[in-house]
Amino acid sequence: MTDQAVDTSGPAKAAGTEEPSGAAPPRFFGRERELKALRADIERAGLDTLAGRKAARARVLLIAGRPGSGRTALAGELTRRLLSTGDHPDGLFRARLTELGGTPVPTERTARELLDQLGITGPPGADGDELSQLVREALAGRRALLLLDGAVDAEQVDPLLPDNPDCLVVATSEGPLTGIPDVRPCTIGGLDAGSAVRLLARIIGQVRITVDPRTAETLAEECGGLPAALVLAGGWLATHPMASVADVTKQLRELPDDPEQSTGARPLARAFRLVHDSLPPAAARILRLLALAPAGLADAHTASGLAGCSVSAARTTLDDFVALGLLRSDGADEPQYEVPGCLAPLLRALLETRDRPAENQLARARMLERTVRLLQSCRAVTEPEGSAARRKLAGLPRSLRFPGPDAAAAWLRSRRPALLASARIAVEDGELDTLARRLVAALVRALAVHQGTEAAAPELYGLHGLVLAVAERRDLPRERAAALLNLADLDARTGRTREALTRYRAALDAGRAAKDPYAIGRAMESVGGAYAELGDFQRASDWYGRALAQRLTQGERADEARLYGRLGAVHTYAGRYGEALRNWRAAAAGYRRLGDVPAQARALSEAARVQEYAGRPRESLRTCQEAVHWAGQAGDVRLQAALELRLADTFDRLGDPAAARLHRGLADRLLGEKGVAYEIRSAVSEN
Numbered sequence: 001m002t003d004q005a006v007d008t009s010g011p012a013k014a015a016g017t018e019e020p021s022g023a024a025p026p027r028f029f030g031r032e033r034e035l036k037a038l039r040a041d042i043e044r045a046g047l048d049t050l051a052g053r054k055a056a057r058a059r060v061l062l063i064a065g066r067p068g069s070g071r072t073a074l075a076g077e078l079t080r081r082l083l084s085t086g087d088h089p090d091g092l093f094r095a096r097l098t099e100l101g102g103t104p105v106p107t108e109r110t111a112r113e114l115l116d117q118l119g120i121t122g123p124p125g126a127d128g129d130e131l132s133q134l135v136r137e138a139l140a141g142r143r144a145l146l147l148l149d150g151a152v153d154a155e156q157v158d159p160l161l162p163d164n165p166d167c168l169v170v171a172t173s174e175g176p177l178t179g180i181p182d183v184r185p186c187t188i189g190g191l192d193a194g195s196a197v198r199l200l201a202r203i204i205g206q207v208r209i210t211v212d213p214r215t216a217e218t219l220a221e222e223c224g225g226l227p228a229a230l231v232l233a234g235g236w237l238a239t240h241p242m243a244s245v246a247d248v249t250k251q252l253r254e255l256p257d258d259p260e261q262s263t264g265a266r267p268l269a270r271a272f273r274l275v276h277d278s279l280p281p282a283a284a285r286i287l288r289l290l291a292l293a294p295a296g297l298a299d300a301h302t303a304s305g306l307a308g309c310s311v312s313a314a315r316t317t318l319d320d321f322v323a324l325g326l327l328r329s330d331g332a333d334e335p336q337y338e339v340p341g342c343l344a345p346l347l348r349a350l351l352e353t354r355d356r357p358a359e360n361q362l363a364r365a366r367m368l369e370r371t372v373r374l375l376q377s378c379r380a381v382t383e384p385e386g387s388a389a390r391r392k393l394a395g396l397p398r399s400l401r402f403p404g405p406d407a408a409a410a411w412l413r414s415r416r417p418a419l420l421a422s423a424r425i426a427v428e429d430g431e432l433d434t435l436a437r438r439l440v441a442a443l444v445r446a447l448a449v450h451q452g453t454e455a456a457a458p459e460l461y462g463l464h465g466l467v468l469a470v471a472e473r474r475d476l477p478r479e480r481a482a483a484l485l486n487l488a489d490l491d492a493r494t495g496r497t498r499e500a501l502t503r504y505r506a507a508l509d510a511g512r513a514a515k516d517p518y519a520i521g522r523a524m525e526s527v528g529g530a531y532a533e534l535g536d537f538q539r540a541s542d543w544y545g546r547a548l549a550q551r552l553t554q555g556e557r558a559d560e561a562r563l564y565g566r567l568g569a570v571h572t573y574a575g576r577y578g579e580a581l582r583n584w585r586a587a588a589a590g591y592r593r594l595g596d597v598p599a600q601a602r603a604l605s606e607a608a609r610v611q612e613y614a615g616r617p618r619e620s621l622r623t624c625q626e627a628v629h630w631a632g633q634a635g636d637v638r639l640q641a642a643l644e645l646r647l648a649d650t651f652d653r654l655g656d657p658a659a660a661r662l663h664r665g666l667a668d669r670l671l672g673e674k675g676v677a678y679e680i681r682s683a684v685s686e687n
Contacts, residue, residue: 028077029202030195031070031188038063038078038186042168058139058146058167060157064175065188067342068228068268071172072149074188079145079170088168090144093117097157098150100296100344107159111135112458114146114160123494124461125487132159140164148172150341154179189264190225193217199227200245203234203325212245219249224267228325228342232271235325236278248274272346275324282307286317287326288355291347292364294421296339298327301399302418305370306363311399336414361431368435371422373400375442378408382449409450419443420459427466433474440466461490481510481519488526492533501530521550525563528570537574541567561590565603568610577614581607598639601630605643617650624650641670 038061061078065071079092095113097105107128115122115131118138122131139146139162151157151173158180161169171177176185191199197216201209209216223229233248240247255270276284289306290298298306303314318337321327327337339347351360373396381402383389393401402408412419423443426436440463447456447463468483470476488503504526511519528543548563568583588603604627611620624647631640648663 028073029198030191031074031077034063034074034186034188035078035081039081041184041186056163056165058162058164058169060161060169060171060177060180060183062177062183062185063170063172063188064185065172066174066226066262066264067345068226068265069188069190070227071188072341073227075147075149075170075172079147082145082168088143088145090142092145092147093139094147094149095160096149096341098152098341100339100341101348102152102345104152104156107132107156110148110156110160121455122458124457124490125494125496125499128159135160136163139167142167144168145170151177153177190223191220191227191230192225193220196220196223196225196230199230200234200237203231204237204245208237208245215245215249219245219252222249222252222267223271224264226268228340229268229271231325232268232275235323236275239320239324240278268342269346272343275326276350282309283317283320285355286314287321288347288351289360289363290327290339291344291351292360292367293339294418294425296341296344297336297415297418297421298339299334299336299415299418301370301374302367305367308363308366332414334411336418364429365432365435368422368426368432368439370400371419372435372438372442374411375419375439375446377401378412379442379446379449381405381408405450412446412450416459420462423463423466427469430473433470437467437470437479440470457490457493461487464490477510477514478516478519481507481514481516481523484510485519485522485526488530492526492530497530497533501527501534504530517550517554521547521554521556521559524550525566528566532566532570532573537570540570541574541579544570557590557594558596561587561594561596561599561603564590565606568603568606572606572610572613577610580610581614584610597630598634598636601627601634601636601639604630605639605646608643608646612650617654621647621650621654637670641667644670 041061042059063071063075063078065074082088083092093114094117095105095110097110099105108126108131111128111131111134112122114135115138118135120134120138122134126134142162142164143166144162146160146162146167146169148157148160148169148171151171154177157169157171157177161180173185177183190196197209197213197220200216200219219233220230223233233252237243237245237248251274252267252270255273257266258269261269276287279287286303286307286309290296290303292306293302298318300311300315300318303309303318304311307314309317318327318335319329322329322337326343327339329335329337377393377396377400380389380393382405383393402411420443423436423440426432426439429436444460444463447459453460464483464486467479468487471479471483484503484507488500488507491497491500491503504523508520508523508527511523524543524547528540528547531537531543532540544563544566548560548567551559551563564583564587568580568587571577571580571583584603584607588600588607591597591600591603604623608620608624608627611617611623624643628640628643628647631643644663644667648660648667651657651660651663
């Protein structure tokens, strides 16, 4: 859980948070004793050293403290100082281990976040063990810092620890991480009085502190020294220039405590209530609705959708919240705002007690609908001018349109964590499944068009899994079949063929339940492909045959020709050359009827290969010459050259070197470069 800062570099910025490029680094107040102790802990002899062994893993420094104590800011300051020494030249990698609601982030998602920062794409569908192993391997040869923020228990941290003593891990949590050996927590409480007063002066100016320094110290005590509470109190004072420090201190004292809260949590809760209750009703409602923002991330569109107000009004309100210390901004031209982790439970509690559930659900639906329209716009802007998608885009409000594909891609990239969280939350909600399906579909299309299906495969895998969850919950066999086919395709692409086979079979069952001919045929063909990949050519040919029979009844000629080719390939691998030749001939005939000359030439070339394998070289020559003719008609120079080389090899075996030289010369002239010709010849010979 990300806590509020120890200090601010102005009303909108928090110490320990990242500043916009070019901004001055934030000042950091206090915690020098803790920083000194943490630095000393790095050099402390560990259990391995005392036992005479070399340390096998990275040292872990743990900063423990309640929400709002500034543990994240302290971790950030520590890593900043460590980086400045040059001892960790490979940089800092950080991940948050807790959702805003307090739920632990799955290891799989944390590992993917770290791999992204390391410039590594984890295989789609890989589990937490595989991905955490990739993280450890990537850090094995580096001297880097790893900041793991908001750990709930040792099970979250242990899989990510580098097997490399040259790395250093800084973790934050509410308490000790029992289970990780050789870790001594640095437990922090409130700031000392001097640092707390300096923090207030940074926010409201020194003059108001100088007027009554003792009251400033009293305010710090009333806030329990918690930086988050001090920032809220300071933000309130900054927006009420006629109020004194004594005024805010008095108001904080008069606010009742929640008896269900621990004593240490009460100062932050009172400071939050003070700021919230001072807001106009409409602004207070928007603030509470931010508890629904996915992953605690919001922009003007998110707030506009939640509150049902204009985008400009939402942006102004969000900036006001930043000035009050209620939000953090990334400082971009179109900023994204973050709810501090320590405030999220307080927002959620107020939302549940002060607002009706039906109104909150309506707000969530508005937000999701706005997100769907933005994603549709993000994809439509990549379509050609004059297309139906662009005409539809022109009818959207200006606030929902992007100036061009680059701006849309940048928005998608910067909002990706929030968008993925939106999809997860929408599916988990269970009451907005229609919107959830539309959101996931729009996000899949936007990612595919802007990133490409290969680059976006890990995200697409998770999104198809969400579609599957909704389809199973709502008993939607057609959608279930589609999701299973998409997931199985990604499994097959990453070498998990047996897992893919299981999903293809399940997709076949779902397709039959939906009476969907496309899904049925696609699933049967894919089952055949999985068996072929596993080397079970008998089952592969059986399933390809079933798929072919189904296509024949549908009259789908392109699919028929392709399946004849698939059957020809598996029969070839199995050594059943007669069956293989018949199917390749059928494929060539099918492509001829379709007018697909390049595919016809390739099918004939495969038929010639089968004849050669079967010991019928003269028949192979004739078929290969026919394939050369059609490759020439298709303008496929590379295939034509490869076939000429195959003819040359065949003439060599038949004892006709003159003809062999002739065909090699033809291949060289076709390609214009001998090196490429011989490269093709090697490939032809190997096959």
